[in-house]
Amino acid sequence: MVGDVACLLDEELPMVRTSLYSVELLVAVDRAGSISGAARELGISQPTLSTGIARLERSINRTLIRRSPTGSALTDDGTEIAAWARDLIAASDLFEKRLNRMCDPGHDRLVIAASLTIAEYLVPQWLACWREIRTGAGDDATPRMELHVQNSGKVVDEVLGGKAELGFVECPQPAARGLRFEPIAHDRLIVVVGPRHQWAGRTTPVTAAELAGMDIVVREPGSGTYEILEQALAGHDVVAPRPASQFASTAAAKVALQDGRSVGVLSRLTVLTELAEGSLCEVATAELDLRRPLHVVGRANERLSPAAADLFRVIRVPRSGRMTSTSRW
Structure with a gap:
């Protein structure tokens, strides 16, 4: 029995890893400069963000955020840990992208459909911004975009039938079950x-x-x-x-x-x-x-592929002035 205990002591026990989600919350606070700003950036509530960071503080027995009536700021420990974590978050993002490509049979192709006016006069601008974003994010396998040019009615049919992930039309078509239209311009x-x-x-x-x-x-x-x-x-x-x-x-x-x-x-x-x-x-x-309003149409309640989510962010920028983080309708 003594020998068995000695063997166990000699073995390297698995490392207990810190929650990546909690660390990501801390990095967001560091980047935004406040809890409220980080919550807006991530699209979550302030209590949710505060709870996540409090959990991280308890797990490492360090105070990471100094809270006061005038606001909140990272402590020295919080600032140092956030600096360490940036590369970790970037590596995690790259891991998720590559995993998505492996698991998604259509990862190398993004298919969209657009009416003629939008295809000729707007899509080229969107495509240039989309490629710049994908390249700037270090995406080493930007999918090929395939554009189907149709009239508005046929664009809707292609999205509904699964031939295109997103469609762009001049005006909303009669309501179709399973589709969602959103104005973009x-x-x-x-x-x-x-x-x-x-x-x-x-x-x-x-x-x-x-x-x-x-x-x-x-x-x-x-x-x-x-x-x-x-x-x-x-x-x-x-x-x-x-x-x-x-x-x-x-x-x-x-x-x-x-x-x-x-x-x-x-x-x-x-x-x-x-x-x-x-x-x-x-x-x-x-x-x-x-x-006439221009609309993007997609299948309701269906998560967009990473490539389609990036394109959706591109076309949303002129309306909001900043990139949105959603990838779900």
Whole structure:
């Protein structure tokens, strides 16, 4: 029996490790400068954060935060431990990313779907920021992004069917079970004509009735453009005319307008160059509200992949002014 005890004493017992979660809380306080700031950054309540750090203090028998009526600050011990822990947290983040890649069969590909206007004029900016974030975070295996360009209705179908993880549309589609829409920005449709059209150079806004009496050029059914026009005209008890022409691409619609016989209703984003060059002219429409919200759509209550969560953060920055931390709808 004495020999057995000696063997046990000779063996190296497993090290009791400090809670990584508690250490991460301490690093957040150090970074934010206060408990309240750290709680906001992490998206948790102040009591939850305080409890976690108190547990860490008890486990190592050290006071890490000095609390006072005017606020809280790390003690010398707290500051030193937080400095030690930064590399630990960074290593843990890298471990989680690599583990996610191993466990996720689609880790090397992020599939999104977007309507034509968003795909051509907004996604390239988002993609550049997304790649910069992934690279800056030390992500050594940034997934390949695959973009499906569809009209708004088909974008929703792709997300619902699991072909795309996120979709971007000009306006929310009829409610679909299992999907969630969230506004991310606003676009504005404008009325445009070719330089030879009778409305080119017009100084007074056209009325809803005048617009309804014209040959209208819009995008294809399902693009959302015609639906916005219908709603705007209906607000003035005017029935929208059947489109004289519908095109699958904005480029084709812009060419068709230059003959001077038709009136186009298109996203302002898509005609900025033509307006500057004078090949198209904007016509004022004081009566009509042609604004349309841009939405991101995803499957409700489903956790986003790390790559999709980073893209979601990118598109949320202009609204909040800072990166969000959520990766769940």
